[in-house]
Amino acid sequence: MSTPMRNILVVDDDPVIRRELCGFLEEYSRETGEALVACEAENGQKAIEAVCARPIELIFSDIKMPLCTGTQMMEKLRELGYAGQVVIISGFEDYSLIRSSMKLGASDYLLKPIAQEEFRVVLRECLDRPGRETARRSAPPSLSEEIYRDQHAVDLLTAGSPDGASLLPSGSAIACIADLFRERVPDENRRRAAFIQMRAAVREAFGDAVLLQGAYRGYWAMALASPCTAAAARELHRVLLGMKIRFGCDDRTCSAPELPAAFSRCMEKLNLFFYDVPDLFTAVHEPFPYEGLMKQLVSAVCACDFIGFSGFLSQLFSTLCRDRPDLEETRRLLTSILYRAMAQNNHLIAVVGQYKFTEHDLLPCIEEATSAMELRRRMMESFHLYMEALREKTVNRDSYNVSKVKQLLEEEYMKDISLTEISDRLGIHPNYLSTLFKTETGTTYSQYLRALRVKKAADLMRTTNLKVYEIAERVGYSDTASFYRVFKEELGVSPARYKRNLPN
DSSP states (O other): OOOOOEEEEEEOSOHHHHHHHHHHHHHHHHHHOOOEEEEEESSHHHHHHHHHHSOOOEEEEESOOSSSOHHHHHHHHHHTTOOSEEEEEEOTTOHHHHHHHHHTTOOEEEESSOOHHHHHHHHHHHHHSOSHHHHHHHSOOOHHHHHGGGHHHHHHHHTTOGGGGGGOTTSOEEEEEEOSSSSOOSSHHHHHHHHHHHHHHHHHHHTTOEEEEEEETTEEEEEEESSOOHHHHHHHHHHHHTSSSOEEEOSSOBOGGGHHHHHHHHHHHHHHHTTOOOSOSOOOOSOOOHHHHHHHHHHHHHTTOHHHHHHHHHHHHHHHHHHOOOHHHHHHHHHHHHHHHHHHOHHHHHHHHHTTTSTTOHHHHHHHOOSHHHHHHHHHHHHHHHHHHHHHHHHHHHHHHHHHHHHHHHHHTTSOOOHHHHHHHHTOOHHHHHHHHHHHHSSOHHHHHHHHHHHHHHHHHHHOOOOHHHHHHHTTOSOHHHHHHHHHHHHSSOHHHHHHTSOO
16 A cells, blocks of 8 residues: 655745755655655745645745745635644744744744754654644635636636637636735635635626636636627626625636736736725825825824824825825835824824724724725724724823923923933823923923023022023023023023113
């Protein structure tokens, strides 16, 4: 009876390391007689495709890789129901990433450079663990396995291979790409439901059309081959619009050689799908600088100014829908609003934490939203809750912080003390403290400090016989000319005249 083959996948963007580890596996297989098959992948996305294409019992994966990291790969594999084992490979400086990977279910880890003996020990332990391969093989086919069923055919079509023409009985097809892999749907059942719904829509629009499906740039791609018409393609587009999933569907039929261009058009439409929303926002005729709007949004959040925030957010979305930047860049931009606000106001961190894993957890909202209109609505709702909670948390704390600033200035006004230094002592972002101080006192920090120094100087003139330059130094001015100017601006007379006018 032949020994069953056991597939081991090595994932690393460095081909030298891949070859080295595959060599370790082959040598181990020869020495022990175990039928191990070494497979390779250059990044996490390729690894996911390999797992979907064949049963992989064990994965050795680097963490830091382009396109899809080891951690992202593990998250996606867990979503897809992968039951095999993963051993993380990393450098000495990556302990935090290793911990994250272990939380995602990694079986073990190896540190670079990898000694062959250590590799063999970990390999042996993983192979001896019972049940993992059985669970993988006995599990029902995953959605990803169904999608990859015709992967070879889709590869031929998307690459424009001459052999692809034989796959299209009618000689024409319609291309469509959907965000079924990358969409962050919580579980396999919901992904499968979306897939079945889309497939049913395809069957309804095209009857017994030949459906070829597979992966294309990390998305689900399909080519529908039948005696179909442009009208049928438009009908499919209409049906798919009713589903909560991003897609790009070509609006015309094409021959096999034209399919690569058709899939490229689908990718463009997939990216623009996010921005194709009704004109519900204020029209923007002049370009708004993103950075300027970002600062205004962050300031509005920290000041709990929801009305101002609403206006700025509408302007930002209007600009995004007009400019249509890369979707991932848009998500990063919107995510940074929250991160920058939390950096300026520490209280917001606790507030955001209260809504973690709820429908108002904003970071998943940004990742999952399928349209700009939906995302704007959810951001409005979440930030409204955040600001209400933030207002309750900060009202008493803010008054205390302002009084603390005043106390520090009373004690150290004669020193070169900056707002940044005080904010460091209080653990508050200087921008937030500056806004807070002006709101509470009606004046800026620098104006308040200047007035305080002049007041202290006037007190010294009344109570001592110090000369003007000595008083200037006592209250924090090393330059007497600057002291003269500031004193006159505050009290309307020069220090010398003020002193002469004092009663004996």
